[in-house]
Amino acid sequence: MIDELRLWIRSHPRTVDTVLAVVLCAVTLVSTTMERPPHIHQWPPLPAVTVAVLSSGVLLARRRRPRLTAIATTACGAALGAMGPTLGYQFGSTLVGTTMAALASLAWRTDQRTTGRYTAAGALTLLTASAVWAPDGTRFQSEQVGLVGFVLLAAAVADSTRSRRDHLAAVEARAELAERTREDEARHRVGAERMRIARELHDVVAHHITLAHAQAATADHLLSTHPDQAHDAMRQLTPTLVSALNELRATVGLLRHSGHDDSPEPAPGLARLPALLASFERAGLSVHLTSDGVAQPLPPGLDLTAYRIVQEALTNVTKHAGTSTVSVHLAYADRLLTLTVSDNGPRRTSTNAVAGYGLIGMRERVQAAGGRLRAQPKERHGFEVVAELPLDASHPHPTGLPLIDHEDRP
Incomplete structure (x- = not known):
């Protein structure tokens, strides 16, 4: 079931991005419009809704422009934090869901150094916004600290997942290289063995066939004029061919030798x-x-x-x-x-x-x-x-x- 879900997510990236943007936009809108303060006459607050929709829309570009998406969603999150005291909602982690998603996407697609820089800058920006525009003159609250913690956690989890993915890819690449190297080495050894066999057979066959040809040619040349000498040459032909067969048999036997018993004949x-x-x-x-x-x-x-x-x-x-x-x-x-x-x-x-x-x-x-x-x-x-x-x-x-x-x- 989980594998099927992962396969569906990988094969439908645009649908996944759209659903994620809509869900995070809904969460942000609910957080900014849950309660209507007495002094606010226009409800829902149009500025907060506009920023929330803009932040979710920017999130759709997280695959193509991960750095730009992280910067834009962080700016939108800081803007929502700045409008919180005026519009009567509390600046918390539910308002920066798009920022966390953008930083996680950045960590998944870039290196650890880039992720650390953008995550630190984003967390510092959000913390500053929540502290500067905090209601009732308070500077730091537990919700603000939790906000920063969620932002850091999202980037850390994504970076850890990316590191594990890269490690597995490296292990698979090394295994594939080792397998390919073994195959190349095996092919090289087979080629070298074929060349060795070819040399041995060539030397054995060429030598004896050349001698047999020379003796046969001599016998043919002398047959009409010196039949006795031709007969002697023909007598030498038989030992030559027997020697060729014996040495060829010894060579083939040596090539077939497994090494578990004595070689049939020394080289x-x-x-x-x-x-x-x-x-x-x-x-x-x-x-x-x-x-x-x-x-x-x-x-x-x-x-x-x-x-x-x-x-x-x-x-x-x-x-x-x-x-x-x-x-x-x-x-x-x-x-x-x-x-x-x-x-x-x-x-x-x-x-x-x-x-x-x-x-x-x-x-x-x-x-x-x-x-x-x-x-x-x-x-x-x-x-x-x-x-x-x-x-x-x-x-x-x-x-x-x-x-x-x-x-x-x-």
Whole structure:
């Protein structure tokens, strides 16, 4: 019932204002015309009726002009108080109902500081009017003190209600922001996980499909002229496809891993680098591996990143370089591992090198590890990929520079 009444009040503001103005005007008129003094011949007293009607009419503007309404109704209340001794009625709280309503509306629609100023000024004005024009020379009576108390109480109650409304609105806004932030964070995590899955699947599929394509193309080329060599190439195709299926199965199993049991197979790392290079050599690519410094055990995430970078760089050489030789160099420093994959094939632009998502995936992996990546054509011929990975995750790249991408340089 109460909720329905509140809903009706909110949906009919003009009707509510009109009813309130009429009721307060009636209360004021009754208070000024209840008794007719012997010396008053014109009854009801027209000046008091005029001021009461004017005060109630001004109250209709309390939503649009709350400050002006408070000033006007306070002036009308003071005028009624000044006419009281002459017209034979007592100046009390029933004569300033419109003032109390105006101050309450002001407190509801403005801040606490504005409410305090206007309420203090209004109460002081009414108290002064009741004291200056008090009958029989008396200055202060209990009715006058009660008048001021009612005015202050109306503004205080409205201000307290507004403060509670603002507090609830702030709480709801914070809750909505927190919910929206959680949703954004969840979407961000889902997006990051999708990118991670896409990188893993791309690296696995692209590597093995490229090798299988190279071996199949070699077998097709040799089939008519050198059938024995073609047969050898076809024999290498089956292990390549089996390896592709096994690694794809391991990758999918790792992505499905819930964390409550042992992972089906550990993620690949640099320990598998000889097997990786051997697979490329079976496809006709001669890989020369060198290293500097003392090899150090790598964290699993960094170990996987290093392995995938070498794998993708060699895949790009097989697809785009047009050469049969490539060098892979590992340089271990105090806090830095530098991977360099370089070929001497025909000069190719960045467009040739990034026809797919290979370099994009490498950049994302290196950036996630806090390192740097340089992928660019060499000065005369060939292409070079250099990845610098910090060995300590708490210490990013020593230069403090963000990931650098030179792939668009000529």
